[in-house]
Amino acid sequence: MRIIVGITGASGAIYGVRLVQALVEHGVETHLVLSPWAEKNIELETRYSVPEVRSFAHRVYEVDDLSAPVASGSCPVHGMVVAPCTMKSVAAIAHGYADNLIHRCADVALKEGRTLILVPRETPLHQIHLENLFRLACAGVVIMPPIPAFYFKPQTIEELVEHHVGRVLHRLGIENDLVRVWDNRGDK
Numbered sequence: 763m764r765i766i767v768g769i770t771g772a773s774g775a776i777y778g779v780r781l782v783q784a785l786v787e788h789g790v791e792t793h794l795v796l797s798p799w800a801e802k803n804i805e806l807e808t809r810y811s812v813p814e815v816r817s818f819a820h821r822v823y824e825v826d827d828l829s830a831p832v833a834s835g836s837c838p839v840h841g842m843v844v845a846p847c848t849m850k851s852v853a854a855i856a857h858g859y860a861d862n863l864i865h866r867c868a869d870v871a872l873k874e875g876r877t878l879i880l881v882p883r884e885t886p887l888h889q890i891h892l893e894n895l896f897r898l899a900c901a902g903v904v905i906m907p908p909i910p911a912f913y914f915k916p917q918t919i920e921e922l923v924e925h926h927v928g929r930v931l932h933r934l935g936i937e938n939d940l941v942r943v944w945d946n947r948g949d950k
């Protein structure tokens with residue numbers, strides 16, 4: 763399986779970083795594109811450097827390289843995840859404004875009928891954000907905001923992040939034990 767991960771400049775860069783690691787850990791060939799503001803937020807918010815994050819993926823492309831193989835529908839990939847996804851990138855993808863490699867890959871995923879998952883992060887959401895997200899959902903895009911679940915009594919931020927990353931993997935069809943499955947009938 764080959765998946766493209768786009769990380770954009772929303773808060774929550776760790777979701778994208780952990781997603782790349784988890785995909786690789788689950789045997790997925792992982793292709794990565796970072797926006798300039800994603801790189802800034804990786805440095806601001808996480809304990810990882812940008813070169814470290816780039817080293818986690820099998821292949822990395824520059825965000826302005828619209829001639830990269832993944833920019834073409836002829837490149838065989840199973841799907842794409844943008845995590846976290848800014849409202850700017852939501853707007854670009856929702857309107858087919860493919861002027862960087864993340865937006866172009868998302869555009870390609872849509873035109874080729876491939877799985878496209880967005881992990882949009884902003885609050886509060888205004889009408890235009892919601893209209894863009896609705897437009898994407900209508901086009902078949904999977905919208906998975908990083909809204910935490912508390913039923914498993916998470917003790918750390920890492921546990922919350924792991925859980926959401928596991929949910930994204932599930933949505934891609936990848937079995938994993940990162941998700942703490944709800945089961946109020948199980949043995950204590």
Ligand SMILES: Cc1cc2nc3c(=O)[nH]c(=O)nc-3n(C[C@H](O)[C@H](O)[C@H](O)COP(=O)(O)O)c2cc1C
Nearest residue numbers: 770771772773797799800847848849850851883884
């Ligand atoms: C520290 C920081 C946090 C940000 N958090 C968000 C956010 O949560 N959601 C969002 O839509 N934009 C956020 N932004 C703004 C985006 O980075 C900005 O709109 C940028 O142009 C997005 O470009 P990109 O989608 O190509 O990464 C943040 C910016 C900074 C510097």
